Amino acid sequence: MIENIVFDLGNVLVDFKPLEWLQQEYSVADGNFLYHNFCLSSLWVDLDRGSKSLEEVETILCSDFPERETLIKDCVARYFGMLTPIPEGTRILDQMVLQGYPAYYLTNYHAGAFSYLQESYSWFSHFQGGVCSAHCGLIKPDPAIYRLLCHEMHIQPENTLFLDDTAANTNAAELLGFHTILVDDSTDLSRKIQLKLL
Numbered sequence: 001m002i003e004n005i006v007f008d009l010g011n012v013l014v015d016f017k018p019l020e021w022l023q024q025e026y027s028v029a030d031g032n033f034l035y036h037n038f039c040l041s042s043l044w045v046d047l048d049r050g051s052k053s054l055e056e057v058e059t060i061l062c063s064d065f066p067e068r069e070t071l072i073k074d075c076v077a078r079y080f081g082m083l084t085p086i087p088e089g090t091r092i093l094d095q096m097v098l099q100g101y102p103a104y105y106l107t108n109y110h111a112g113a114f115s116y117l118q119e120s121y122s123w124f125s126h127f128q129g130g131v132c133s134a135h136c137g138l139i140k141p142d143p144a145i146y147r148l149l150c151h152e153m154h155i156q157p158e159n160t161l162f163l164d165d166t167a168a169n170t171n172a173a174e175l176l177g178f179h180t181i182l183v184d185d186s187t188d189l190s191r192k193i194q195l196k197l198l
Helices: 018-025 028-039 042-049 054-064 066-082 087-098 111-120 122-126 143-153 167-175 189-197
Strands: 004-007 103-107 127-132 160-164 179-182
Touching: 004 087, 018 028, 018 066, 028 042, 028 054, 028 066, 042 054, 054 066, 066 111, 087 103, 087 122, 087 189, 103 143, 122 127, 127 143, 143 167, 160 167, 160 189, 167 179, 179 189
Parallel strands: 004 103, 004 160, 103 127, 160 179
Antiparallel strands: none
């Protein structure tokens, strides 16, 4: 029986399509440059893991690409703007909490971006807690981050439904005993959750 619901943030509750956003905010060429050298780089993983600060990443990028310093600094200062709520996801979070299900988060997120979400959106207060990768030095799908969530939030995998947009993350959760839903653009999330709760 499911007693708890754990939400990933990116592309479940918060829109995260960096290439589209970067190409809209800058030129296509500049957007591609930022996407490949920032979002797809090991520096992005370092931010998720909390092993480098945003200031350190900015310094490294500007050193590697001095001719793009203005562009890089502008992107680093503004990229939180791509993090906008997904109405269906936040509505479902509201609904689950109203139905009495404790809600938690488990997310790979930069510390600054995570703080931005906490401070910007009232729905974040629905969470009873959770684990953010940058705060613990662990990244999904490492089983240790799921175990940390269970330990810190005092929940059991077999009683918990986990929603994530990445198959590797839901697969890892299933191996530990979680119920899971893989969220994608075709997912009727509300219906899938209700079927899991039956």
